[in-house]
Amino acid sequence: MRPHPDQNTGLRPADSKANDPIACDSCPVREISVCAMLPREQRKIIANRSHNRKANKGDVLALEGDRVTHVASVTSGVVKMTKTLSDGRQQIVGLAFASDVVGRPFADDTAVRIEAATDATLCSFEKSHFEQLLREHPAFESLLLKVKLDELDAAKDWMLLLGRKSALEKVASFLAMLADRQLAPDGTRMPKAAAVTVELPLSRAEIADYLGLTLETVSRQFSKLKDAGVIVLDDGRAVTVPDRQKLAALAGN
Amino acid sequence: MRPHPDQNTGLRPADSKANDPIACDSCPVREISVCAMLPREQRKIIANRSHNRKANKGDVLALEGDRVTHVASVTSGVVKMTKTLSDGRQQIVGLAFASDVVGRPFADDTAVRIEAATDATLCSFEKSHFEQLLREHPAFESLLLKVKLDELDAAKDWMLLLGRKSALEKVASFLAMLADRQLAPDGTRMPKAAAVTVELPLSRAEIADYLGLTLETVSRQFSKLKDAGVIVLDDGRAVTVPDRQKLAALAGN
DNA sequence: GGCCCTCCTTGATCGGCGTCAATGTGCTTG
DNA sequence: CAAGCACATTGACGCCGATCAAGGAGGGCC
Numbered sequence: 001m002r003p004h005p006d007q008n009t010g011l012r013p014a015d016s017k018a019n020d021p022i023a024c025d026s027c028p029v030r031e032i033s034v035c036a037m038l039p040r041e042q043r044k045i046i047a048n049r050s051h052n053r054k055a056n057k058g059d060v061l062a063l064e065g066d067r068v069t070h071v072a073s074v075t076s077g078v079v080k081m082t083k084t085l086s087d088g089r090q091q092i093v094g095l096a097f098a099s100d101v102v103g104r105p106f107a108d109d110t111a112v113r114i115e116a117a118t119d120a121t122l123c124s125f126e127k128s129h130f131e132q133l134l135r136e137h138p139a140f141e142s143l144l145l146k147v148k149l150d151e152l153d154a155a156k157d158w159m160l161l162l163g164r165k166s167a168l169e170k171v172a173s174f175l176a177m178l179a180d181r182q183l184a185p186d187g188t189r190m191p192k193a194a195a196v197t198v199e200l201p202l203s204r205a206e207i208a209d210y211l212g213l214t215l216e217t218v219s220r221q222f223s224k225l226k227d228a229g230v231i232v233l234d235d236g237r238a239v240t241v242p243d244r245q246k247l248a249a250l251a252g253n
Numbered sequence: 254m255r256p257h258p259d260q261n262t263g264l265r266p267a268d269s270k271a272n273d274p275i276a277c278d279s280c281p282v283r284e285i286s287v288c289a290m291l292p293r294e295q296r297k298i299i300a301n302r303s304h305n306r307k308a309n310k311g312d313v314l315a316l317e318g319d320r321v322t323h324v325a326s327v328t329s330g331v332v333k334m335t336k337t338l339s340d341g342r343q344q345i346v347g348l349a350f351a352s353d354v355v356g357r358p359f360a361d362d363t364a365v366r367i368e369a370a371t372d373a374t375l376c377s378f379e380k381s382h383f384e385q386l387l388r389e390h391p392a393f394e395s396l397l398l399k400v401k402l403d404e405l406d407a408a409k410d411w412m413l414l415l416g417r418k419s420a421l422e423k424v425a426s427f428l429a430m431l432a433d434r435q436l437a438p439d440g441t442r443m444p445k446a447a448a449v450t451v452e453l454p455l456s457r458a459e460i461a462d463y464l465g466l467t468l469e470t471v472s473r474q475f476s477k478l479k480d481a482g483v484i485v486l487d488d489g490r491a492v493t494v495p496d497r498q499k500l501a502a503l504a505g506n
Numbered sequence: 507g508g509c510c511c512t513c514c515t516t517g518a519t520c521g522g523c524g525t526c527a528a529t530g531t532g533c534t535t536g
Numbered sequence: 537c538a539a540g541c542a543c544a545t546t547g548a549c550g551c552c553g554a555t556c557a558a559g560g561a562g563g564g565c566c
Binding site: 515519531 | 537538543544546549551556558559562563566
């Protein structure tokens with residue numbers, strides 16, 4: 001066997017263009033995002049149409065009612081989507097973690113304010129380009145549909161939480177969600193029994209806005225969970241959960 | 254002109270197969286459902302794969318956790334989707350009116366209980382057939398995506414309501430939603446100023462489950478709105494809204 | 507008609523969570 | 537280190553909506 005530039009396929013130089021490095025190759029969510037299951041062919045097209053965007057904590061990516069100009073996939077950090085009543089009452093209506101899609105294709109303007117909850121990076125597309133990709137690549141559209149159906153299921157879980165759970169159950173549910181989503185350093189999911197340390201991406205006030213509570217009530221529930229030994233407050237922003245079963249039991253469901 | 258079977262197109266008999274009557278032709282939601290924008294070609298395929306299903310008020314179409322066997326479009330009536338905590342607390346997480354889609358493609362089992370809130374009819378597909386249609390007809394999949402994105406926006410509105418609105422605002426919002434959705438007898442949307450009479454598809458208890466309240470609180474808010482002259486209670490199940498602006502003002506937003 | 511059943515309304519009371527306020531903690535900046 | 541700030545905790549109190557309870561209104565059925 002003679003050496004060749006591509007160890008996987010052994011393509012001749014004439015074909016090497018197909019395996020030129022593309023931006024996606026170094027994308028931290030290339031294996032799990034909506035792009036993951038696309039053939040390299042199509043990913044190349046995507047790479048050419050996207051650009052990286054860095055956002056600092058607190059940066060506003062879009063205001064409620066803004067014209068939609070971009071659609072993006074979160075590649076690191078957490079992005080929050082909020083809605084606000086005229087008198088200032090606020091509700092977080094969605095969190096986008098790495099690999100989630102933010103922005104609203106097929107609508108003129110966005111119904112939510114989009115803001116970086118932590119420092120974040122995004123793989124951003126102009127809305128018209130994104131829509132064109134969807135039109136031209138049914139596999140891509142199909143993946144987005146599946147992702148959005150999952151989001152819809154998650155939204156329904158959240159409606160149950162907002163409408164029917166007690167303050168303690170809400171906070172426990174929130175922590176349980178973060179703990180379950182937490183990955184081991186090697187990228188695999190944590191075993192169910194293991195203790196997990198969660199870095200909270202939100203302040204108490206933001207957690208309150210996510211759970212339909214006040215920040216004081218959230219703080220009190222944290223204290224209650226701490227006193228009960230269900231969580232350990234490493235510091236304000238980090239929580240370790242020694243026994244996720246116990247936490248889950250307090251979450252209701 | 255000689256008489257012919259199809260008054261609209263006057264096709265020659267040799268072509269008549271393309272315009273043979275299909276079930277969709279008499280479908281009450283053929284103009285607004287997810288099928289509406291498909292060419293007749295594809296609708297014919299759909300018609301062959303679907304069957305009508307009648308459900309009486311209270312009929313359960315699927316239980317929480319059931320295997321998903323069918324996906325359907327509501328053709329008349331109202332279908333509710335609910336989630337329940339282990340101790341019985343319940344939340345309605347979605348209402349499907351005529352033309353809405355119920356059932357969850359691309360998932361093994363349903364996360365919600367599906368039940369007829371009123372007598373209803375559905376255009377039902379076996380799940381595997383429905384998914385096949387999506388795979389084979391990108392235009393169909395594209396429409397479903399747009400519909401589900403709209404549903405997701407609506408879910409976010411509801412999260413704001415559940416998390417942040419007062420009991421009065423919740424009830425006003427609910428009635429405003431029904432009033433806005435109400436169509437004039439000729440099928441056009443009502444002008445904003447006109448009085449509207451709304452037939453409530455839900456009992457007080459169901460409205461409570463939709464709004465995250467108790468039935469007593471819902472009843473009290475109805476009375477409060479009646480006393481304020483914002484609504485007229487024709488009977489328990491019918492409400493007329495003389496001035497939708499006034500109702501909208503009480504809904505918060 | 508009389509009975510029952512379901513649904514709705516209204517009242518009285520209670521408690522969970524919001525509100526207001528003070529204090530604590532860690533980080534930044536001079 | 538002190539001062540200032542953002543954020544979190546804790547306490548006291550009050551209100552909105554839940555809970556408990558009674559009674560009305562309509563509709564079906566014998």
